[in-house]
Amino acid sequence: MSIRLRLTLWYSGLLAATLLVFGISLYVFMNWNTYADVKSQLKSTSDSLGFTLITQNGQLRSIDLNWESRSQLASIQEKQMYLQLNNYEDGYITRSPNLMQLDDLIIPYPDAKSNPVDGFFTKNVTIGKEKYKMITYQKAIPYKGKLIGIFQVGTFTFNEDKQMSGLRTILIFLSVAVVLIAFTVGLLIARQALRPIERVITATRQIEKGSDLSVRIPEGGPQDEIGTLVDTLNKMLSRLERAYNELDDAYKVQRRFVSDASHELRTPLTTIRGNIDLLEKMWSQAKLESGSGAAAASALPLSSEHFGISTEAISDISAETKRMSTLVNDLLALARADAGYVMEKELLQLRALTEDVARRAALLPRNAEWKVGDLSKLDHVAVYGNHDYVQQLLFIFIENAFKYTPSGHVELSSVRREGHVGWMVRDTGIGMNPDEIPHIFNRFYRADESRGVTVGTGLGLSIAKWILDEHGGSVEVTTLEQAGTTFIIWLPIDFSPRSNSSIMGGTDLDED
Known part of the structure; x- marks a missing residue:
């Protein structure tokens, strides 16, 4: 959810809550005020009327209204108020x-046994088939500590109910x-306020x-919090651009140095x-001649001890030179990878290539x-x-298997699945901890470094990973x-028309 929508929902919700509180308060006040006027008129009318108790020989005979004037009844009826006097003694x-x-309507009244009290009550009355709400004020009539009657003044609340219903509807629709x-x-x-953030x-x-990194955020808005943020981000981008350019220049110099050094060292x-190879041959020949006669011995003025030491030294130099040559070749391959070297590619028939690698391995x-x-x-x-x-890729995995397999065997076979083909290189060697697998393709990482089992630079699998990436393969x-360890190397099969024609052409040649 965007900030713009959250902000809008927040203050819309706050406004809705405010309107709800205001509407409820207004409705409650208007409702109380409207019905309070009605109740006040009912009570004042009830208080203005008295009762006449008709007795005989100290016994209550009847109850009658004590009208101040007969004209008061007409005034009460004009106000649409209704009077009812219930005599509990004779049921009249x-x-x-x-x-x-009103269809000879009788206002509902309480039973004498319920001990009714003075006060306002809302009653529902039926006139014909319709029900109406009536507010009444009732007053109990006691005589000698005994309830003998109940006097009620009531009125219908058509107008008030209609008024409050209209007010309720108006408040709801206006609030919405x-x-x-x-x-x-x-x-x-x-949206207008947050437009700078969109930029x-x-x-x-x-x-x-x-x-x-030269892209900058457009400025031009007010210098508020967002304007300050834009200015800060632009300054940060400027610093990042300078740092990136300096790092890129240093990286280019480093790549150029590695590439040039590799070329120069080769x-x-x-x-x-x-x-050294020539010297080894010469020393070997001289050694043979030194044992054949005195004339040859005079041509080689070295004792047998010195001769053996020199031969051993030259052998060590040769071995170290080969190791340095391998390291330089690896560094050159990685330098090409860092420099974005693009390989020249063509269609390869894997069976012939693999058989050649297997023979040389x-x-x-x-x-x-x-x-x-x-x-x-692979056919x-x-x-x-x-x-x-691709040949180098296979040799890396095979040589790696030989290196870590002091006994047992190393096996090369082919594998295939939908859209991919490749090789399985399986050995019965020392293996490694599965936790080391994510790191074995990192440069200079040695899985057995702590064990000291083999020697090497740790660059072979890094080069293999680069070759696989360049060919869209995986391992x-x-x-x-x-x-032991098993490597499964996958390469994508080429299904293009050129591949089909090449395979067909190769098949025809085989048949011929």
Whole structure:
């Protein structure tokens, strides 16, 4: 729910509550005031009339109204008041003429045994088939401590009820109308007041979706709280832009340095390795000649001890140079990844590529047995990718399996599911803790670093992850300590027409 709608609902609700309290208060006051006038007239009429008790030999015989004048009855009837005197002694009821004209109506009266008291009462009376509300004021008539009669003055409240009903309707409809109008106007006012915030949201969304931090929030409104917020955000964006540009420049310099350093290091390392290989061959040949005769010994002025030490040193240099060369190649691959290197891709037939990798993997240094499983799921399946990098991807996982499998075997097989094809590399090596899986593709992370089982830089799987991302692939990992690890590498199958024609063309060549 937006702030604009919440604000509108809040003050609309407050206005509705205020109108409700005001309406109820006004209605209660008007209701009390209207019926208070009616009750006042009823009581004054009752008080102006007296009673005549007719007795004989000390015994009550009858009750009659003590009229001050006969003209008073006409005045009372003109005010639409109705009189009724009920004699409990003989059961005789005396009524005013206007009351007798209403279908000989009798006002409901209390029983003598209920000990009625003086006061106002609301009664419902029936005239014909209609029911009407009547307010009455009754006065008990005692004689010698005994209730002998009840005198009632009543009037119908047609006009008052109609007036109060009209007032109630007016209050309800006016309150609803005022709340609706206030809600509509409030939405417009809130929208106008919060328009600068909409500009803030629009500008921040542009920054979020794009990489242009030069976007600024338009100003021009009053210098209120929102204006201060806009000014503060613009200053913050300026600082972020400067910091981002400085960081981006530093990052570009770092990438350029890594790329240049990798390129520069490859050449001397290649030269060193070539020369060391040549020296190893020369020393090996010299060693053979030194054992064949005195003439050869004079040509090689080194003792056998010195000769062995030199050979060992050259071997160590060669091994370290190879390791440095591998590290530089890995750094170069990661530098290309950071620089947004775009691979040149083509349609690849995975069966032939995989068989070539499997053949070459058998020549890698290892302690585990190398097995090649079922590769039939790769038949007549093409992917769109880079041949060299896909081969490197497979070699990374295979070499990684060899490295962490001191005994047992490493097996390569094919897998396929809807829309994807790939390989399963399964080993029976040392495995790892499943909690380490989310980190194994981070640069320089070593799952066995604390155990010191193997050596390495921790860059191989990072490069594999980059190659997979560039090909739209994914990898699944299943592992358990001392129970081996299984990597399932997925690549999307290319179903484009070019892929179909390539597969058909390859099939025709095979048949020929």
